[in-house]
Amino acid sequence: MSWGTDNLPAGPEIEERDDLIIVEGRADVLNLLRIGIKNSIAVQGTSVPKSIIALTKEKNPVTFFGDGDRGGTLILKELLQVAEIDYVARAPEGYEVEELTRKQMIKALQNKKQISEGKISEEIEVDVQETSEEEYTDKEKVLLRFLKKLKVKNKEQIVEAVRNIGLGQAIAFDKKMNQLFEISVGKLYDKLDEYHQSKYLVMDGILTSRLLSRLLKFNVDFVACKNREEELKIPDKITVFYF
Structure with a gap:
């Protein structure tokens, strides 16, 4: 429940x-x-x-x-x-x-x-x-654990995307961790129409109710973002990580 x-x-x-x-x-x-x-x-x-x-x-x-x-x-x-x-x-x-x-x-x-x-x-x-003396920061270690549970291939690739994401940018990967696109967050909603195979998303922005509905429609499994819209409910079928 x-x-x-x-x-x-x-x-x-x-x-x-x-x-x-x-x-x-x-x-x-x-x-x-x-x-x-x-x-x-x-x-x-x-x-x-x-x-x-x-x-x-x-x-x-x-x-x-x-x-x-x-x-x-x-x-x-x-x-x-x-x-x-x-x-x-x-x-x-x-x-x-x-x-x-x-x-x-x-x-x-x-x-x-x-x-x-x-x-x-x-x-x-x-x-x-x-x-602190190891390769990953504390938060990156938590991210790696999330990705391990999702059985993500090349988990380090998503960690790198989170580290290096540009201001207001969004990056999407398919199930095999091929990068599909890198665009501004403002264009992301429409871009997903072209890339139904998107499974993992990293975005320097806020997860809104409108965007979440879009991600669920196309069965996106994971999104890393800065924050979420106030009182936004996250269903079990998608994993959200805040960085």
Whole structure:
């Protein structure tokens, strides 16, 4: 099911339960449902939706159940800055919540840590600082994880497009990661008529309701953009990354 003004993937007991589990994506919610956990909700990216921020103030306790990698750490760091989180559970190192077995998920949730005395924050700072010497920025690492889940070929090509996108420009790729066009965002809506095979889009602009409808019509799987129109609901069938 979808929940709230942001249309977020969530379990069917999200409203009635007092406790809450926050995960990264729809696949994590589905995996938890598989073992009978029905009170989870997905943030769907690194930018925490306002509806989740408000929800954490109504629920108690609130647990973040994240992937066992630096991407999970980055999402946790963002959550701690804007939301009220009581506990942290993590998948084993190198694993994602969506691929865990029943036994692994139960163990991770049983071993959750309470957030107290800044200990979790200190661990996050150390983890994030270690990434600064590597090839990709923190946000690019999260982007790579999104693309991995979508099984995108040549993921680095999209990262490069995000890095180097021109002011007010849009770039589209097909399923095989062939670049189809690079044009101004203002011409993008009509250009999609000529390139129905577009699957991945990078744009230096705001995702509007009108453009989103167009992308869904042509089955675009992924869009990276600067921001979205206020109160725009993102359906499950498309992944949106904000840079």
